[in-house]
Amino acid sequence: MTELYLMITVSDRNQARRFMAFYREHGITVALITFGRGTTTSEILDSFGLEAAEKAVIFAFLTGTEWKDVRHGLQKQLRIDIPGSGIAFIVPVSSIGGKKQLQFLTEGRGFEKGEESVLKGTKYELLVVIANQGYSDMVMDAAREANAAGGTVIHAKGTGSEKAEKFLGVSIAAEKEMIFLVTRQEGKNAIMRAIMDKAGLSSKAGSIVFSLPVTETAGMRLIEEE
Numbered sequence: 063m064t065e066l067y068l069m070i071t072v073s074d075r076n077q078a079r080r081f082m083a084f085y086r087e088h089g090i091t092v093a094l095i096t097f098g099r100g101t102t103t104s105e106i107l108d109s110f111g112l113e114a115a116e117k118a119v120i121f122a123f124l125t126g127t128e129w130k131d132v133r134h135g136l137q138k139q140l141r142i143d144i145p146g147s148g149i150a151f152i153v154p155v156s157s158i159g160g161k162k163q164l165q166f167l168t169e170g171r172g173f174e175k176g177e178e179s180v181l182k183g184t185k186y187e188l189l190v191v192i193a194n195q196g197y198s199d200m201v202m203d204a205a206r207e208a209n210a211a212g213g214t215v216i217h218a219k220g221t222g223s224e225k226a227e228k229f230l231g232v233s234i235a236a237e238k239e240m241i242f243l244v245t246r247q248e249g250k251n252a253i254m255r256a257i258m259d260k261a262g263l264s265s266k267a268g269s270i271v272f273s274l275p276v277t278e279t280a281g282m283r284l285i286e287e288e
Contacts, residue, residue, distance in 0.1 A: 186244055
């Protein structure tokens with residue numbers, strides 16, 4: 063995989079629509095949005111007479127070339143560099159579980175899959191699964207059969223593309239669950255294949271799976287010793 067990134071945007075919840083509209087202007091309409099809460103210290107909030115902010119977290123895919131244009135727009139149009147406006151960053155994608163899933167996530171924007179990218183010395187990968195709500199157990203059962211450890215489930219809302227749904231036969235505009243699993247790099251392909259085969263697009267889970275490189279870990283010692 064070359065030059066494909068997962069872009070993560072964190073903003074105040076009331077600014078989420080503004081960011082989503084901006085991304086749509088740049089042709090990025092397949093995304094997932096979830097919500098959280100800011101953790102600024104109470105001393106800072108009190109000094110400004112503010113309350114802890116509800117946050118929106120937006121996940122979307124784009125190429126390195128697209129990111130340069132999007133970053134410029136975020137700075138010039140949305141003034142993201144002003145403190146409190148939000149933050150956006152990108153993480154390189156290592157692999158995606160199948161050509162159809164790649165086409166869906168990139169909305170058929172002409173991105174071609176190249177060789178899988180692996181950071182030098184990386185021992186682990188973060189597998190991210192996007193599944194229909196209520197089917198995280200199906201995903202985890204499939205992953206465990208391929209020797210995956212536990213995962214973490216986050217509820218999210220899809221913002222799908224009609225074009226992707228029409229031509230690829232799948233929709234992301236619904237309630238979703240994102241499952242995060244950290245696994246050894248050498249065991250990643252088997253787990254991704256198990257999820258695709260038993261909880262993939264043709265199943266009720268309708269899962270899409272991709273992986274991100276993990277450069278360092280803590281808390282994996284017992285797994286390493288096994």
